[in-house]
Amino acid sequence: MSDDIRWGILATGKIAHTFARDLALVPGATLAAVGSRRLEAAQDFAGQYGAAAAYGSYEELVADPGVDVVYIATPHAFHLDNARLCFEAGKHVLCEKPVTLDTADAEEMVRLAGEHDRFLMEAMWTACHPVIRELRARLASGEFGRPRHLHAELGFRVDAGPDDRMLDPALGASALLDMGIYPLTVAHLMLGEAELLTATADLSDRGIDLDVAVAGRYPGGALATMTASMTSYSSRRCSIATDQGRIDFDDFHHPTKAVFTPYVEGEGSWVVEPGQPVEILGEEPVIGQGYGNEIAEVGRCLLAGLRESPLVPHEQTLTLLRQMDDVRRQVGVTFPG
8 A cells, every 4th residue: 555545435414524524634544435325426526626527436445456446425324334345446435423323333344354464444533633642641640640530521412404414314314323422422432331321311292312311330439420412512521520620621522622630638627729731732733623633543553554543442332332232222313124
């Protein structure tokens, strides 16, 4: 493989546009081709972002010898079939999160990647974010004390028609899968693998979770509370309380920094005072909205001959899907088929 990683984008929805904008900012990454179910959509997308080729089918896209790796940007329900198509054509895959609707399909996707000896990574760009990576390493070192509680919330109001992928059960509509995966991921990265999750949710008249709240117990007795919503605007904050102070993000979904505030005993009974805040910044710059950092990670892995990323390993992807399967079971959400 050359030092330039040649990308294909499969589907041209909203997330594909965001991805393409960040792709243009990543050194050594080029947009070689785009594929859509409609040729006109692919051509418009290619013209907007400078792709060398545009195709009116996914089959033509994956057959292009000028494409090294494909970013799958379709709704969740189609990911497995799309990935199978890519692997059978010899392409590496970055698949939008969650990679599938459930663990069984994700395990099949991982199996297919192994069978065809291709790279596979879930597009969980949060795990590649420089600020998240730096905080995770320093928290694990004990620098900020022992984490005891994490709270994270992500939500915004979805105003869309019933056939939109965000509200259609057949397309995997779910506040948990679209938003809740981020709080669950941050808790996993900072606290370790959950030992127990307990959930409740408000469901739509079509049986999808519009709002979901999850409480979790993590290794060492740490606890987490996490919420996701498609009906309201959350603060998008995350905080981690430790036995030495607290860590706060202003927006953990797109962080620019985290801040640790130590607490020290003051005069009087049960009086504590904040000490000097410590800013946590990434060692690398954030590329674009952060998707550029996952693009760079894929490129690094491909040039190194890896088949999975150490930042987003297959087992981490599967673990989080198992957690979401459990939460969906608890709140009574199922998908057609």
